[in-house]
Amino acid sequence: GRAAGRESPMAARQPFTDTDTADEAVRATCDDATTCKRFATSKGYWKDPYIQYFVRSVGDRKAPEINRGYYARVQGVNHLLDAFLRKTQCDCQVINLGAGLDTTFWRLKDENLMPRKFFEVDFPTVVARKIHNIKTKPPLSKPIIETHSTDSLLLDAHSLESDRYCIIGADLRDISSLDEKLKKFQLNPELPTLLLSECVLVYMTPSHSSNLVHWAAETFHTAMFINYEQVNMSDRFGQVMIENLQRRQCTLAGVEACQTLDSQKDRFLKTGWEHVDALDMMTVYSMLPQDDVARIERLEFLDEKELLQQLLQHYNICWATKDKLNLGNAHFNVSLMNGYVSCERTSK
Amino acid sequence: MTNGKKLHLTLRPLRQSIPMAHISENGSEKKMAEGGNDAELLKEKANKYFKEKDYENAIKYYSEALELNPSNAIYYSNRSLAYLRTECYGYALADATKALEVDKNYIKGYYRRATSNMALGKFKAALKDYETVVRVRPNDKDARMKYQECNKIVKQKAFERAIASDETKKSVVDSLDIENMTIEDDYTGPKLEDGKVTLKFMKEMMDWFKDQKKLHRKCAYQTEKITICGDTHGQYYDLLNIFKLNGLPSDTNPYLFNGDFVDRGSFSVEVILTLFGFKLLYPNNFHLLRGNHETDNMNQMYGFEGEVKAKYTAQMFQLFSEVFQWLPLAQCINNKVLVMHGGLFSEDGVTLEDLRKIDRNRQPPDSGPMCDLLWSDPQPQNGRSISKRGVSCQFGPDVTERFLEQNKLDFIVRSHEVKAEGYEVTHSGKCITVFSAPNYCDQMGNKGAYIHLRGSDLKPEFHQFTAVPHPNVKPMAYANTLMQLGMM
Numbered sequence: 001g002r003a004a005g006r007e008s009p010m011a012a013r014q015p016f017t018d019t020d021t022a023d024e025a026v027r028a029t030c031d032d033a034t035t036c037k038r039f040a041t042s043k044g045y046w047k048d049p050y051i052q053y054f055v056r057s058v059g060d061r062k063a064p065e066i067n068r069g070y071y072a073r074v075q076g077v078n079h080l081l082d083a084f085l086r087k088t089q090c091d092c093q094v095i096n097l098g099a100g101l102d103t104t105f106w107r108l109k110d111e112n113l114m115p116r117k118f119f120e121v122d123f124p125t126v127v128a129r130k131i132h133n134i135k136t137k138p139p140l141s142k143p144i145i146e147t148h149s150t151d152s153l154l155l156d157a158h159s160l161e162s163d164r165y166c167i168i169g170a171d172l173r174d175i176s177s178l179d180e181k182l183k184k185f186q187l188n189p190e191l192p193t194l195l196l197s198e199c200v201l202v203y204m205t206p207s208h209s210s211n212l213v214h215w216a217a218e219t220f221h222t223a224m225f226i227n228y229e230q231v232n233m234s235d236r237f238g239q240v241m242i243e244n245l246q247r248r249q250c251t252l253a254g255v256e257a258c259q260t261l262d263s264q265k266d267r268f269l270k271t272g273w274e275h276v277d278a279l280d281m282m283t284v285y286s287m288l289p290q291d292d293v294a295r296i297e298r299l300e301f302l303d304e305k306e307l308l309q310q311l312l313q314h315y316n317i318c319w320a321t322k323d324k325l326n327l328g329n330a331h332f333n334v335s336l337m338n339g340y341v342s343c344e345r346t347s348k
Numbered sequence: 349m350t351n352g353k354k355l356h357l358t359l360r361p362l363r364q365s366i367p368m369a370h371i372s373e374n375g376s377e378k379k380m381a382e383g384g385n386d387a388e389l390l391k392e393k394a395n396k397y398f399k400e401k402d403y404e405n406a407i408k409y410y411s412e413a414l415e416l417n418p419s420n421a422i423y424y425s426n427r428s429l430a431y432l433r434t435e436c437y438g439y440a441l442a443d444a445t446k447a448l449e450v451d452k453n454y455i456k457g458y459y460r461r462a463t464s465n466m467a468l469g470k471f472k473a474a475l476k477d478y479e480t481v482v483r484v485r486p487n488d489k490d491a492r493m494k495y496q497e498c499n500k501i502v503k504q505k506a507f508e509r510a511i512a513s514d515e516t517k518k519s520v521v522d523s524l525d526i527e528n529m530t531i532e533d534d535y536t537g538p539k540l541e542d543g544k545v546t547l548k549f550m551k552e553m554m555d556w557f558k559d560q561k562k563l564h565r566k567c568a569y570q571t572e573k574i575t576i577c578g579d580t581h582g583q584y585y586d587l588l589n590i591f592k593l594n595g596l597p598s599d600t601n602p603y604l605f606n607g608d609f610v611d612r613g614s615f616s617v618e619v620i621l622t623l624f625g626f627k628l629l630y631p632n633n634f635h636l637l638r639g640n641h642e643t644d645n646m647n648q649m650y651g652f653e654g655e656v657k658a659k660y661t662a663q664m665f666q667l668f669s670e671v672f673q674w675l676p677l678a679q680c681i682n683n684k685v686l687v688m689h690g691g692l693f694s695e696d697g698v699t700l701e702d703l704r705k706i707d708r709n710r711q712p713p714d715s716g717p718m719c720d721l722l723w724s725d726p727q728p729q730n731g732r733s734i735s736k737r738g739v740s741c742q743f744g745p746d747v748t749e750r751f752l753e754q755n756k757l758d759f760i761v762r763s764h765e766v767k768a769e770g771y772e773v774t775h776s777g778k779c780i781t782v783f784s785a786p787n788y789c790d791q792m793g794n795k796g797a798y799i800h801l802r803g804s805d806l807k808p809e810f811h812q813f814t815a816v817p818h819p820n821v822k823p824m825a826y827a828n829t830l831m832q833l834g835m836m
Contacts, residue, residue, distance in 0.1 A: 063789075064649075235793075236792075236793030236794070237791065237792060237793050239793060240787060240790070240791055240792070240793040241791070244790060244791070247820075300649070301649065301738070303611075303640070303641070303646060303649075303650060304765075304766060304788075305736055305737065306765065306766050307766075307788075307789060307792070310791070311791075
């Protein structure tokens with residue numbers, strides 16, 4: 001993989017390799033997610049007052065099934081994340097791997113649900129962009145400054161650190177470098193830690209992603225890893241998605257682990273995680289608070305339900321835990337259905 | 349109904365009372381109860397005009413009489429007769445009915461009403477009234493004669509109706525023995541390949557026709573098939589592929605496109621203009637039915653409106669909107685197969701006659717048969733359920749069965765739902781779905797399909813096809829939605 005941190009602009013430019021193109025395509029997916037979330041929030045699917053500072057224009061209309069799909073993703077991941085924060089009483093860390101232009105830190109600040117420290121990691125160019133936005137938009141910088149003990153933040157081209165928020169440019173395929181950087185910015189392996197990756201692992205080879213989740217299991221004794229990405233990819237719909245992405249030079253290098261819910265779980269069970277669960281987004285959608293689901297379904301009329309169904313059936317949320325401190329993760333209440341549902345344990 | 353003659357009623361001041369001379373009435377007419385001597389005078393005046401065949405004035409003065417005395421059966425009855433004479437049968441019927449409302453024992457009223465109904469072609473209704481008269485006056489020869497005449501007509505009409513439906517059952521197709529037809533040796537024209545129409549045959553036939561030669565009747569009978577396509581949704585390149593696989597539309601290669609021509613796909617304008625073009629070229633052999641996406645709400649949301657405005661003007665879109673409102677909602681093939689975009693109805697008892705009566709030049713209502721035709725879906729279980737779409741309903745095999753039986757049909761063909769194989773046969777073959785937009789939205793990976801339906805046996809033959817490449821259209825406000833790559 002590429003080393004983190006670019007050479008100075010004056011150095012001779014290296015020729016563009018295939019990896020460069022592939023990485024560039026992956027970075028571009030950050031824009032897809034952000035613009036889709038921007039549109040969906042503008043329509044009222046959920047509230048995000050900060051995303052407008054990362055992408056100003058609401059942009060082109062997205063199909064209703066896309067908006068509903070993002071709604072399910074955001075609600076599902078947030079439920080799990082918030083449950084972990086409450087369970088640990090915020091005495092924990094969060095690391096968002098491949099965070100892109102995500103606005104979760106600012107949401108947690110507003111909701112008084114901030115962990116001890118919130119880390120974000122992404123490609124240096126993405127991080128540079130995010131830092132620029134933070135620096136130039138007071139609604140983004142203020143919460144960070146407010147929660148910082150001193151007057152000045154540690155800031156360079158590809159990283160920003162404050163007491164409660166830290167963003168680092170790194171290549172997730174270079175584990176030793178990643179580990180070094182996180183520890184440099186006061187990552188505490190003793191704290192219960194939540195790691196989050198949304199459509200990240202699928203872009204790296206199975207071996208790279210395996211190393212990453214293994215590193216996480218080795219580094220933290222009490223942790224949860226939430227992974228959101230594709231699943232059930234071996235059918236026609238999956239094939240078409242792969243082809244479509246290929247046409248944009250975007251390769252799903254890690255699609256092997258996305259064959260079934262079991263294959264998604266296996267990658268965690270095989271790398272030192274104790275318990276793991278996975279639900280496809282169709283199931284998650286049906287478990288979300290149904291009055292709010294009814295509300296969003298009224299926002300836009302969906303003409304072909306099958307489109308949403310196929311989309312939801314090809315994405316999943318998988319969450320793995322290890323629980324040395326016996327926080328009760330084994331009986332972790334997913335809270336996906338306001339406490340009615342407790343996830344089933346799947347042990348080795 | 350009427351010949352357009354209008355009666356102008358003007359309000360006049362009451363006349364001064366004039367001492368009345370005794371007025372003799374005709375034998376069987378009742379005397380007026382009270383008051384309104386003026387009215388009687390007016391009636392007499394009208395009668396005089398009637399005798400002189402001045403029906404306009406007769407009507408005028410009967411009306412004035414009625415203004416003064418509105419509950420006089422005789423005035424209504426007389427005016428009714430005057431209307432009959434002037435061929436205003438609707439007014440005549442109304443007056444006769446009013447006369448009977450005022451006095452149900454007024455025999456002349458029944459006569460008048462019966463005559464009006466006869467003139468309006470409502471023979472059964474007329475017969476009822478003649479029956480009444482005959483019952484009350486069994487010795488009235490005239491009444492009996494009129495009754496018998498009317499009865500004859502009613503019977504004749506019933507007979508005609510009966511044999512008419514018999515005739516359609518026995519179509520020409522049943523009397524043909526195509527298998528055993530022979531083609532003479534000296535016929536040099538195009539022949540079907542293995543009894544099948546091929547592209548080669550089509551091209552040869554088109555050339556043959558061009559030279560004004562005649563296709564052998566064996567081949568002509570066997571080209572009596574129609575191709576039914578389902579949703580195409582702006583997928584122009586896939587539409588071209590259908591024509592490539594199945595031949596261009598022509599008078600011997602008829603097509604029916606079952607709605608949802610636009611929206612979602614980024615080439616909706618190209619699709620709809622092509623389809624409209626063929627409709628104009630072959631009006632009797634190229635058919636378009638309305639889908640739920642041929643409506644303003646859907647076009648606004650799913651791209652067609654944006655595409656038309658981008659490629660043309662808002663006015664152009666208005667025109668499309670108007671034309672869509674005129675698209676028919678259903679089509680019946682050989683009185684046996686009913687085709688519509690959505691499906692069957694939220695209530696039992698809907699007949700083909702009901703469908704013919706729908707005033708379709710509008711946006712579909714939230715419920716009712718017009719809405720159901722565009723929106724409903726079949727379900728596997730019996731009965732009906734609330735639709736998962738939030739509009740119209742889902743209907744079970746028993747609903748289909750009852751509908752087909754009541755309307756003497758064999759099966760229905762509909763579209764509206766994407767199917768992995770491009771088509772689906774449900775309800776024991778009585779409900780067929782056909783969908784012709786392969787790899788729908790560039791995502792679903794489904795096949796498309798079309799149906800061949802031959803007049804000889806009406807057994808559906810399914811043909812599947814896969815998506816073809818299309819240009820990578822530069823993202824625009826409407827097209828962008830279709831290039832979504834999922835949730836990255």
